[in-house]
Amino acid sequence: MINWMKFKWLYFLISALVIVPGVVSLLMFGLRPGIDFIGGSLLEYKFSSAIKVEDLQTSLTEKDFQVYSVQDSGNNTYLLRMPSLEKEKAAEVKSILSTKFNQAPEEIRFEVVGPTLGKELLTKTIIAIILGAGFILGFVGWRFKNAKFGMCAILAMFHDSFVMLGSFSLLGHFLGIEVDTLFVTALLTTLSFSVHDTVVVYDRIRESQKLFPKVSFESLANKAITETLSRSLNNSLTIIFMLIALLLLGGVTVKWFVAALLIGTVSGTYSSTFTAVPLLVLWENLAQRKKR
Amino acid sequence: MKSRRFLIWLVVVLTVGSIYIDLPAKIRLKFDWSFNQKSLSWLKMDTEIQRPGIDWQLGKSRFTRDLEIKKGIDLAGGAHLVFEADMKDVPEDRRNEAIEAARNNIEKRVNLYGISEPLIQTSKIRESYRLIVEMPGAKDINEAIDLIGQTAQLDFRELPKEATQASNFTDFKTTGLNGKDLAKAEVKFDPNSGQPTVGLNFSSEGAKKFAEITGRNVGKPVAIFLDEIPVTAPRVDEQINGGEAVISGDFTLDEAKKLVIQLNAGALPVPIKMIEQRNVGATLGAESVQKSLQAGLIGLGMVIIFMAVYYGFLGILADIALVIYGLLTLALYKLMPVTLTLPGIAGFILSIGMAVDANILIFERMKEEMRAGKSRIAAMELGFGRAWDSIRDANTCTIITCFILFNPFNWQFLNSSGMVRGFALTLFLGVVLSLFTGIVVTRTLIRTFYRKEKIKK
Numbered sequence: 054m055i056n057w058m059k060f061k062w063l064y065f066l067i068s069a070l071v072i073v074p075g076v077v078s079l080l081m082f083g084l085r086p087g088i089d090f091i092g093g094s095l096l097e098y099k100f101s102s103a104i105k106v107e108d109l110q111t112s113l114t115e116k117d118f119q120v121y122s123v124q125d126s127g128n129n130t131y132l133l134r135m136p137s138l139e140k141e142k143a144a145e146v147k148s149i150l151s152t153k154f155n156q157a158p159e160e161i162r163f164e165v166v167g168p169t170l171g172k173e174l175l176t177k178t179i180i181a182i183i184l185g186a187g188f189i190l191g192f193v194g195w196r197f198k199n200a201k202f203g204m205c206a207i208l209a210m211f212h213d214s215f216v217m218l219g220s221f222s223l224l225g226h227f228l229g230i231e232v233d234t235l236f237v238t239a240l241l242t243t244l245s246f247s248v249h250d251t252v253v254v255y256d257r258i259r260e261s262q263k264l265f266p267k268v269s270f271e272s273l274a275n276k277a278i279t280e281t282l283s284r285s286l287n288n289s290l291t292i293i294f295m296l297i298a299l300l301l302l303g304g305v306t307v308k309w310f311v312a313a314l315l316i317g318t319v320s321g322t323y324s325s326t327f328t329a330v331p332l333l334v335l336w337e338n339l340a341q342r343k344k345r
Numbered sequence: 346m347k348s349r350r351f352l353i354w355l356v357v358v359l360t361v362g363s364i365y366i367d368l369p370a371k372i373r374l375k376f377d378w379s380f381n382q383k384s385l386s387w388l389k390m391d392t393e394i395q396r397p398g399i400d401w402q403l404g405k406s407r408f409t410r411d412l413e414i415k416k417g418i419d420l421a422g423g424a425h426l427v428f429e430a431d432m433k434d435v436p437e438d439r440r441n442e443a444i445e446a447a448r449n450n451i452e453k454r455v456n457l458y459g460i461s462e463p464l465i466q467t468s469k470i471r472e473s474y475r476l477i478v479e480m481p482g483a484k485d486i487n488e489a490i491d492l493i494g495q496t497a498q499l500d501f502r503e504l505p506k507e508a509t510q511a512s513n514f515t516d517f518k519t520t521g522l523n524g525k526d527l528a529k530a531e532v533k534f535d536p537n538s539g540q541p542t543v544g545l546n547f548s549s550e551g552a553k554k555f556a557e558i559t560g561r562n563v564g565k566p567v568a569i570f571l572d573e574i575p576v577t578a579p580r581v582d583e584q585i586n587g588g589e590a591v592i593s594g595d596f597t598l599d600e601a602k603k604l605v606i607q608l609n610a611g612a613l614p615v616p617i618k619m620i621e622q623r624n625v626g627a628t629l630g631a632e633s634v635q636k637s638l639q640a641g642l643i644g645l646g647m648v649i650i651f652m653a654v655y656y657g658f659l660g661i662l663a664d665i666a667l668v669i670y671g672l673l674t675l676a677l678y679k680l681m682p683v684t685l686t687l688p689g690i691a692g693f694i695l696s697i698g699m700a701v702d703a704n705i706l707i708f709e710r711m712k713e714e715m716r717a718g719k720s721r722i723a724a725m726e727l728g729f730g731r732a733w734d735s736i737r738d739a740n741t742c743t744i745i746t747c748f749i750l751f752n753p754f755n756w757q758f759l760n761s762s763g764m765v766r767g768f769a770l771t772l773f774l775g776v777v778l779s780l781f782t783g784i785v786v787t788r789t790l791i792r793t794f795y796r797k798e799k800i801k802k
Contacts, residue, residue, distance in 0.1 A: 167620035292698035298644035304633030
């Protein structure tokens with residue numbers, strides 16, 4: 054049997070290599086909240102020919118409009134982020150652009166979220182995360198009736214959360230990707246996936262603990278990993294196939310939502326086997342040492 | 346054995362039924378294999394088959410579905426608007442009534458504007474009353490917003506002195522009595538006949554004006570207009586003093602209620618302010634559908650190949666179950682009906698990836714049992730039995746998460762945005778249906794085909 058646990062520090066090192074830059078970025082730059090959370094406008098216009106992003110920005114700023122960012126989303130389509138606009142102001146933006154560039158742009162998307170609504174959504178989202186995580190923890194606790202298993206499953210869940218938050222902090226800083234309600238949805242969904250993978254491995258460990266009470270905990274863990282790894286990998290692969298197809302071919306609107314799900318699925322698969330189990334073994338070893 | 350045969354039939358019936366539902370509404374059949382030979386002319390065909398929708402009636406309840414996929418605004422294009430109502434002039438105990446009246450009035454305006462199937466909901470978040478308006482396919486949003494944003498205007502009109510009968514509603518002239526003077530309208534019942542009637546209650550100022558108007562219009566109709574559109578034109582029987590009037594007619598209870606709501610929209614006018622707007626152009630929507638569909642098919646293909654290569658014959662059976670899963674899900678979307686949004690499609694596509702999870706768990710267990718020396722059939726039955734615990738645990742977490750995301754009880758402290766809900770709903774349906782196909786359908790398929798294959802050997 055493969056001695057998986059021999060390399061447990063390597064697994065922790067890999068996790069650290071992924072998590073540390075993300076957490077550093079989270080502390081330095083934070084996340085980039087979308088208009089869902091802070092309010093604002095999002096305007097997407099399609100022009101018949103290419104125009105310069107800077108021209109687009111200056112044409113509006115010189116008319117005293119505040120423009121947070123302009124993004125080229127390909128196909129002569131540009132995404133503008135501005136403060137919350139009234140209806141008349143939005144019409145003015147469109148007419149400024151039409152006269153400046155001598156062509157009437159096609160309005161592809163126009164979203165306005167009032168600032169109070171944004172704040173409200175943020176509170177609701179935080180409540181949803183706390184509730185979601187709480188329920189999942191409650192489930193794990195009930196399922197294992199054992200603090201050690203429960204705590205390690207929670208730590209694995211934190212692992213995934215930090216991977217996702219960290220990578221979106223980096224993406225936000227370097228590519229201007231924003232965090233919106235869909236990101237939170239992806240976060241909650243992957244947490245539930247990740248926990249379900251962890252539950253499957255832990256189930257195995259406990260099952261063999263009953264069958265072979267004399268075998269060391271470390272080799273039981275190795276046995277459980279060997280038995281569940283192909284299942285865990287295969288299951289994640291099918292999900293990853295679907296997500297990659299959607300990421301590469303799917304619509305622009307859900308691109309980063311799918312990316313978040315993909316990062317979460319990969320991290321969740323890794324953490325169930327290579328974080329949750331080694332943590333458990335480490336804990337067990339420390340407990341054994343204390344006894345002696 | 347009996348229950349096994351029942352399951353086989355159940356799977357067959359469900360599959361055929363969902364294929365029927367999944368078919369597009371119109372199918373064009375056109376072929377020509379007659380090679381211009383007269384004797385073969387029956388091999389030539391060009392007809393259109395119409396798949397009828399569902400219209401069942403059982404006693405009083407009726408079940409109708411046109412069996413089309415309902416598209417959310419991000420797919421069909423359109424607008425999602427959220428308005429906040431300003432309730433400071435409305436007494437606290439009548440706010441629910443006022444928002445309901447406003448909703449009703451806006452619905453009427455939107456319908457008049459010619460937007461098909463608008464969805465208008467009210468929601469109350471702490472002290473804030475909201476109106477959520479979804480208009481799929483709407484083009485000139487700004488005009489629609491103006492129309493919706495107007496505060497309801499109710500006024501009473503009379504005929505000019507000379508006229509005794511109205512030939513046209515444009516004949517009516519304003520009287521200066523309007524919504525502000527109307528305190529409220531309510532359904533009342535005639536004490537003699539028990540017939541539903543509509544009671545009007547005027548403010549003291551309104552009562553005075555109303556007495557004057559009824560006084561000079563005895564025997565003539567007085568019309569009530571809401572937003573320049575006539576609502577009703579009852580005939581005045583006598584001068585009404587005291588500010589309480591009753592409109593009677595051959596109302597059914599529903600008609601009376603409807604009239605009351607319309608009148609209250611004018612009596613309790615609430616100014617509304619837009620706080621959120623999301624417009625999607627129709628092109629973006631159509632493009633997204635196309636792309637997501639393509640992505641889903643390619644992903645599905647990859648999963649099918651993967652399962653067949655990795656698990657061989659068992660994998661192919663799981664693939665058949667997966668295709669049945671897809672058909673059932675689509676049929677369910679049409680039956681419920683589920684309004685599909687982009688995140689909803691993502692949820693569906695994700696659930697395809699997860700649908701095979703139960704099968705993978707079962708097959709891995711089977712392999713183990715076979716390694717332990719069990720026969721194939723015994724391994725299969727054991728595999729299904731032992732994998733169940735893991736499958737149940739695995740899906741419980743996802744279902745809990747879906748529950749929180751969907752927020753089925755509209756808890757105020759949780760989000761209820763359409764995008765997130767769409768995702769949660771399709772993911773939830775996916776998990777539940779995939780448990781059915783992954784366990785019941787796959788097991789039935791394996792029991793039916795796996796055994797036969799063994800006997801041949």
